[in-house]
Amino acid sequence: MAAAPHSSVDQFILETRGLTKQFKGFVAVSNVDLRVRRGEIHALIGPNGAGKTTFFNLLTRFLTPDGGQILYCGEDITLARPAELARRGIVRSFQMSAVFPHLTVLENVRIALQRRLSSTFHFWKPASSLAVLDARARELLAQVDLAGFAHTRAVELPYGRKRALELATTLAMAPKLMLLDEPTQGMAHEDVDRVTALIRQAAAERTVLMVEHNMQVVARIADTITVLQRGKVIASGRYAEVARDPQVMEAYMGSAEAALAGAPA
Amino acid sequence: MRAAAIGYLLLGLLALALPWVGLYPVFLMKLLCFAMFACAYNLLLGFGRMLSFGHAAFFGFAAYVTSWLITAHRVGPAAAVLSGMLVAALLGTIFGGLAIRRRGIYFAMITLALGQLVYFVCLEAPFTGGENGLQGVPRGTLLGLLPLRSDRVMYYLVLAIFVAVFLFIRRVVHSPYGHVLRAIRENEARAISLGYDINRYKLLAFILSAALAGLAGSLNSLVLGFATLSDVQQSTSGEVILMTLLGGTGTFFGPVVGAALVVSLQEYLSDLVGGWVTAIIGVIFVACVLSFRRGIIGELAALRRR
Structure with missing residues (x-):
């Protein structure tokens, strides 16, 4: 495979090409091409079971992909070890609070x-x-x-504070790329606002890729949105564009109201 | 904090006085060696949360190495004990290197299998004396200066080494490394995501634990003057787990209390009830796991926090 042109490396901190993961015949992540632009907040959304967390686990090498490639700053990291990725600047948080x-x-x-x-x-x-x-x-x-x-x-600590602590710990790593798995999940309203503000603040100096269910949060802080459904990317772009995509409206935005009410993962 | 310091001071004074109040020094030394063994085991189980079923291999094999060096090669006691400890550390590197690739029950099974392997080697190898073990190991003269034949002299040496090991383990737990180990124990996935190669930290804990267990075994054989198959067999691995759990895993003093209790029970009850002592200790173990899982010191600490 030809190396990415230099400008593309500068522009995109993370890129996946044809990333695929199967579990006993069930395709959790299917041929996903995703590019995360440097300095942005990139949100990954999709209905439950769309493969978002699996995708995250592939990116951080907690799982091994069955096919495809992951490039970070233009380098192939598909076979790197998870702790090594953390040292190179990709730091993740977890769906459950990880303190x-x-x-x-x-x-x-x-x-x-x-x-x-x-x-x-x-x-x-x-x-x-x-x-x-x-x-x-x-x-x-x-x-x-x-x-x-x-x-x-x-x-x-109360739950919201634990998530804040997790964020502080992640920031202590001075990551180049922060992967946040549902940072506001299960939070009370005022905590959601606080954490959203924190993410925005943290993103000033780095790139953030986040899985998020709360569409208000996504609309407020995400620069680019990618929608996953059954392991496949069905749309990617600005919030306004994606929200108008008929496939997305059918697959996901129809249930956006439920997500706003705080549907569990 | 201050209460603990005073407590330790009093215990220290008591330990210094014990051989003069009619307690048999060899019994006390055996107790200290097993307390050291349990403390070493606790470093792995309590602070690293790794359950090994094969720790007698380190304790017993180091005893053989020390006894063999002294009887067959006339090596001095200090070098023989240190060699035993080093061989145990080496053995720990191999055991640990294999076992830490798996977690929980699989980890335990690998250590169990390797422990049995070492037992078999000790039974069959030409230098171990087979069923008889190695008998009549003289204590010799420490560094050519201090004759160890007197039980009291030997007792104070063992006590000094025990105190050093106890303080060393405290230091390890409170060191920069100890903090990382604690983080790994609390949340492995998170520790990985913070860039730690957790297996290397776990392996170090395993090696340290094996080395200290070896030191305990070597000293024990020097005290008693023999190394036998009972040091290296499965039941000794079980005993050290029992001592640690009974006293309280993850506490500093718990394993010492646990070892004192088990060794004393074995010593005094075996005269009264013979073989039943194993059954009695078994019942105590079940009672401990069912009703006070934190162990004696663990429960006391919990009471004080309340």
Whole structure:
């Protein structure tokens, strides 16, 4: 396959070509070509079971694709290991809130910062050697409005705060590409607004690809929208264009009202 | 925090005084060696959340290595114990390297199978003395300076090493590495998504645990003057799990309490009831798992938090 022209690499941070995944004969992701433009917020939407989370798991190599290619900054990452991808700047969040429950809020963020120190295998050093990271960790916590909870154990935070903590931890990785799996799922109204604002703020310096059910959030912050149905891309473009697409209206927007009411994943 | 420090200080003083109040030093040393073994095991189970069914392999094989070096090659006690520990670490690298590729029950089964393999080697290999084991291992003179024949001298040496191991494990858990290990224990997928190659961190925990288990086994054989098949057999792997669970996994002092309890019960009950001691310990184990799953120290800590 010919290498992508240089301008396209600059323009698109992530590209999939013919990405396919099957589970025992059931095609979860089918021949998906997707290009994520650098610096944008790109939303992936689609009815339940459309293959959005599977697609995410393929991108972050938590699953191995059966066919196709994934390019990140022009490089083939189809066979890279998940932890390596994280180190190269693709950091994901999870559908269920992903915090370290029995670590404090500060420690949660610090784990992400710690990897850049050379001491992650140093089993003979005291924990106080990690204190150099505290200032940066507190900065990140302040960004998501968690400064007052630094010494609370993550398990004791309310749900919306946990998602905020997860976001702060993800930001601590200084990712180039942030993959958010339903960041507002199951949240109360004011939390949705807070997290939406946070995502917009975080996206100022990076690219965001997000799976999202809440169409209000998508309409408000997404630059580009891709609609998946039964593992296939049925439309891609600006919100206004996609919303007018007859196939999308039939497949998905018809149920947009239900999604607005907060349908579960 | 301060209460804990005072508690440890009192325990330390008690440990120093014990051989002078009529307790048999060899019994105390055996207890300390098993406490060390349980602490090493707890590093893996409690702090790394990996359940190994084959830890007797490290404990027992290190005992053989130490005893063999002393009896067949006249190596000094310090070098022999260190060699036992190193061989256990090497064995741990192989076991761990294979087992961490799987999780949960499959991990446990791999360690069980490898543990049985080591038992078989100890039974059949020419240098292990087969059914008899290696007997009559002299304690020798530590670094050519300190004769270890006296039980009291040996006791203080074992106590010092035990304290060092105990403090070392605390340090590991509270180190930068320990924080990463804790994160992996809490949420593996998230740790991966933060860029950690989790298997390398788990492997290090396995190696450290195996090395310390080996140190305990080597010392135990030096104390008793023999290495036998019972050190390396499956029931010893079971005992260390029991000690750790009984005392409290994931607590620092729990394994020590668990080991003290099990070793004492075995020592005193076997005179009274003979073979029934295994059944009694079994009943205690079931009761522990059913009614106080956090173990003795775990439950006490939970009570204090309330």
